């Protein structure tokens with residue numbers, strides 16, 4: 090049985106109080122909280138193993154290397170990659186996508202080619218492609234939104250065509266929570282010979298994700314959104330694609346042999362990891378993966394689906410609020426993004442904060458999407474494995490009071 094009370098006990102920060110009230114943390118799409126197991130893994134690493142990796146014959150360096158490479162193996166298994174060498178460590182999703190834009194895309198995208206993205210991309214999976222298009226002369230094409238703010242699949246074949254060189258798509262939208270049919274879209278891209286990149290920043294932490302099943306070339310995600318530390322992220326690259334790619338950053342670690350006038354490249358994936366890496370945080374991410382696997386990704390997804398359905402029912406009762414994104418649970422992640430004419434999202438966020446409820450307000454780094462929805466900003470509550478129905482009740486209660494307060498001044 091899913092024991093949310095027991096899970097909460099693993100997260101020290103969840104026992105904090107703000108303004109005399111228990112913290113209700115609903116900003117998980119921005120970053121997740123960390124369980125004791127991850128915090129302890131970081132302390133243990135620095136207390137007992139700290140050394141540089143891949144270079145020492147001394148025991149500490151070998152132990153640090155084993156922990157660091159062990160974390161890579163865990164992350165590879167977590168998304169069902171064939172081998173750990175297909176995981177390149179980065180700082181976050183943003184850096185992972187930029188790595189592809191600066192290496193694979195530079196070598197493979199030319200004038201006349203098309204890069205296709207969804208209308209709900211985070212700026213991290215939009216701006217790099219704008220730059221690639223500008224520099225190469227390729228065209229950036231934006232798929233259309235459906236009425237319910239999901240992806241409009243009816244016109245897909247006009248977007249994914251023989252000119253498509255890359256399909257870059259978000260799996261779960263951080264702006265509105267829509268889950269995109271990435272497997273179906275990847276199959277269409279494959280048929281026309283295009284490469285496929287999936288932004289898994291909001292899917293890998295929340296549901297079982299299988300890169301082989303999706304059949305993508307690239308999957309980008311961030312450790313800090315999946316119970317891991319900040320400053321560590323990953324890029325999955327299919328082996329055959331990775332082997333063709335030129336390095337991104339150059340210097341130490343990524344070379345095999347160096348002469349005054351040239352150098353040869355190290356094995357995969359070190360070829361893409363110049364300089365001393367973020368060893369401790371990679372180890373911390375490994376501990377986060379252990380924790381998530383201990384609970385089970387299917388169980389986490391089910392918990393979030395149930396909570397989301399509970400929240401959707403409660404939101405239906407609030408007339409003054411428009412909730413964005415598809416309503417069916419299989420097409421939605423645990424992200425509740427909403428708008429009301431009664432109060433600006435920032436004022437609402439401040440009001441909720443006084444009730445110790447943390448939500449995010451703004452454009453969520455999806456400005457074009459917000460514009461398409463006819464708003465400049467939304468209020469967003471985003472859920473994770475430790476959230477409860479009682480916390481949704483707090484959110485709804487505080488929201489109703491805010492609407493009364495900003496609406497007619499009563500409390």
Ligand code: 7TS
Nearest residue numbers: 118119181182183211213263290311453
């Ligand atoms: N892609 C998606 C879908 C995201 O939600 C985010 C971060 C990123 C990329 C970038 O991740 P980073 O770790 O490189 O920053 N999303 C959010 C958010 O919704 N609120 O704060 C960060």
